[in-house]
Amino acid sequence: MSDLKMRKKQLTFAETGSCFDTTNSKHIKVRPGGHEALPKKDLDVSAFSFSKKTHRKTPDQFMRRHTGPGGTLCPRTKHETPPPFPDEDVTPIKLKQQLGGKKKADYPAFMERPNPPNTEFRRFYERGDLPVQVEHGGVHNRIAWKVAIEKLDFHHYLPIFFDGLREIEMPYAFLAEQGVYDMMQIGASKVAPVVPQLIVPIKTALNTRNRSVIAKVLKVLQALVKCDREENLVGQALVSYYQRILPILNIFIRQNDNLGDRIDYGQYKRCNLGELIMETLEVFERHGGPHAFINIKYLVPVYESVIIR
Numbered sequence: 333m334s335d336l337k338m339r340k341k342q343l344t345f346a347e348t349g350s351c352f353d354t355t356n357s358k359h360i361k362v363r364p365g366g367h368e369a370l371p372k373k374d375l376d377v378s379a380f381s382f383s384k385k386t387h388r389k390t391p392d393q394f395m396r397r398h399t400g401p402g403g404t405l406c407p408r409t410k411h412e413t414p415p416p417f418p419d420e421d422v423t424p425i426k427l428k429q430q431l432g433g434k435k436k437a438d439y440p441a442f443m444e445r446p447n448p449p450n451t452e453f454r455r456f457y458e459r460g461d462l463p464v465q466v467e468h469g470g471v472h473n474r475i476a477w478k479v480a481i482e483k484l485d486f487h488h489y490l491p492i493f494f495d496g497l498r499e500i501e502m503p504y505a506f507l508a509e510q511g512v513y514d515m516m517q518i519g520a521s522k523v524a525p526v527v528p529q530l531i532v533p534i535k536t537a538l539n540t541r542n543r544s545v546i547a548k549v550l551k552v553l554q555a556l557v558k559c560d561r562e563e564n565l566v567g568q569a570l571v572s573y574y575q576r577i578l579p580i581l582n583i584f585i586r587q588n589d590n591l592g593d594r595i596d597y598g599q600y601k602r603c604n605l606g607e608l609i610m611e612t613l614e615v616f617e618r619h620g621g622p623h624a625f626i627n628i629k630y631l632v633p634v635y636e637s638v639i640i641r
Contacts, residue, residue, distance in 0.1 A: 348449060348501060355449050355458060362446040364498065365539025370440050441583050447540040453496025453508050462492070464511055466503050475510050486522040490515055491529040497552060498537035498545050512552055516559040523556070524565040530556075531573045538580040546584065547603055550612045553577075557619045567619030571627055574616075578631040581609045585632060614638050 348355055362369065378384045456462050463478035493515065496508025516523055537549045557567040570577075588606035589596060602608055613635050617624045625637050 355454055357448075357450040357455070360448045360450050362448050364447055364450070365445045365536050365541075367440075367445065369446050370443060442541065442587075444542050445540050447498055447500070447542055447545070449499070449501065451495050451499055451504070451508075452492050454499065454504050456492055457496075457504065457507065462489070462507075464507055466507065473506065475507060475514060477514070481515055481518040484515070484519070486515065486519055486526050487529065490523070490526050491533055494530050494533040494552075495536070497533065497549055498540055498542075500542070500544065509548060509552070513555060516555055520559040520561070523559055524569055527566060527569040527573075531576055535576045538577065541580070541583075543603075543605060546580070547605060547608055550581075550608045551602065554612055554615045557615050564619045564621065567616065567624070568621040570616070571620050571624055574627045574631055578613075578628065581613070582632045582634075585609045585634060610635075 376385075453462075457464075463484070465476050465478070467474045467476035490512075493508050493511045496504055497512065499505040499508055534549060534553070537545055540546075557564075557570065560566050584605050586606055589604050596604075613628055613632060617628060617637060617639060620627075625640065628635050629637075
């Protein structure tokens with residue numbers, strides 16, 4: 333019996349296949365970050381006309397004695413309300429388990445959107461058109477570049493690597509994220525002219541509303557704004573594209589972890605979405621020039637300046 337232990341690759345998407353196959357993206361029809369797959373609510377007729385939708389009440393839905401507000405506008409507190417009859421809760425048990433005690437369809441803004449495995453980065457990498465490969469080290473993996481980064485055409489390669497930021501499968505997620513950091517670190521002077529081409533991949537990744545993807549993109553955005561050091565050309569170039577990036581941040585800006593008096597031992601991972609969004613907006617303001625704050629304030633009204641006092 334061999335001592336070699338092998339683990340089966342954990343697949344997130346059925347289209348990925350084995351390590352010897354290319355991703356089968358021919359049958360993928362869903363749009364990344366699209367809203368078509370969300371559960372749709374019934375149309376409220378009374379909101380657009382003078383008609384009103386009514387339904388016939390059953391006997392257990394009529395008001396019983398000692399259950400109303402008693403002629404006042406103050407509803408009864410929980411301990412004053414008489415206990416309901418056991419047969420009044422007509423919600424099926426399976427439906428309760430699916431909803432998890434909350435009506436998730438009432439909050440579609442926080443729901444994850446489709447994130448199909450059809451990124452340009454995956455297609456180019458499986459075709460062998462990207463000069464990168466994984467270098468397995470003893471402590472952690474790195475990227476082995478087959479061509480010097482200074483010689484790469486940033487207008488062609490950088491948008492492809494940014495499109496791979498919404499990947500959640502290995503090795504695509506690691507190669508795309510680390511490749512972006514390497515290119516911004518070594519070729520910082522070539523990043524500013526490519527900013528307009530990076531907006532669509534960034535917006536698509538944020539529209540998936542996947543928490544891990546959003547956190548990854550926010551960290552990359554902070555590094556992107558700081559990559560040209562003191563010149564701040566990238567930060568000023570991003571100001572005109574805030575209207576495409578910041579609406580998603582405005583949705584998740586209050587998503588903080590309420591731990592009470594407990595300790596979060598994973599703070600070094602920087603996965604708290606609310607704090608990460610505030611950090612990103614502060615970096616945008618510091619490196620975005622004189623017009624950054626007014627544009628941020630217009631799209632994220634709860635944001636307060638860290639420069640203007």
